[in-house]
Amino acid sequence: MKKILKILVLLIILLAVIAGGGLAAMKFGVLPDMLGLFPAPPTAEAPAREPTVIERLGPPPVFLPMKPIEIPFIVKGELRRRVSVRLRLQVDPESIPVIEKAGDRLHAEYFKALMDFIPTTLESRDTVDLRALKARMLEVSSRVLGPHVVLDVLIQGYYEH
Numbered sequence: 001m002k003k004i005l006k007i008l009v010l011l012i013i014l015l016a017v018i019a020g021g022g023l024a025a026m027k028f029g030v031l032p033d034m035l036g037l038f039p040a041p042p043t044a045e046a047p048a049r050e051p052t053v054i055e056r057l058g059p060p061p062v063f064l065p066m067k068p069i070e071i072p073f074i075v076k077g078e079l080r081r082r083v084s085v086r087l088r089l090q091v092d093p094e095s096i097p098v099i100e101k102a103g104d105r106l107h108a109e110y111f112k113a114l115m116d117f118i119p120t121t122l123e124s125r126d127t128v129d130l131r132a133l134k135a136r137m138l139e140v141s142s143r144v145l146g147p148h149v150v151l152d153v154l155i156q157g158y159y160e161h
Helices: 002-027 053-057 093-101 103-124 130-145
Strands: 062-065 069-075 078-091 150-160
Touching: 062 093, 069 103, 078 093, 078 103, 078 130, 093 103, 093 130, 103 130, 130 150
Parallel strands: none
Antiparallel strands: 062 078, 069 078, 078 150
């Protein structure tokens, strides 16, 4: 019984030594890596990695919030409705100082444009065309700040009270 146990222990040790030697030979390239345990080292011909989502799409857009604008709709001296518009401006990060410098003037010009646009539109229609409103705000932005400072206008909220 002791003799069989000694032989069994020797066989296990021999198996461990052979397996360790085989793994070392695969690691150093003496034997082919049939088990796929060791990845191949990178080569000069290795394909370039795919770009990440951020690298493909570029930096995220920058939006600046504007103060809400309240426009009264008065017909024959009576307040019919009140319209509230919330805008966000998509800008290039380098043009933020220009917008901050002219922010109050831009807000005043938006207010003037909306005071003209919304009552005129609501006299002939029940609702305001938001695409036309957006185009008008982009036009005002270009006139006040110059072209290509404001890239887009996002109408974050439009409420009629």
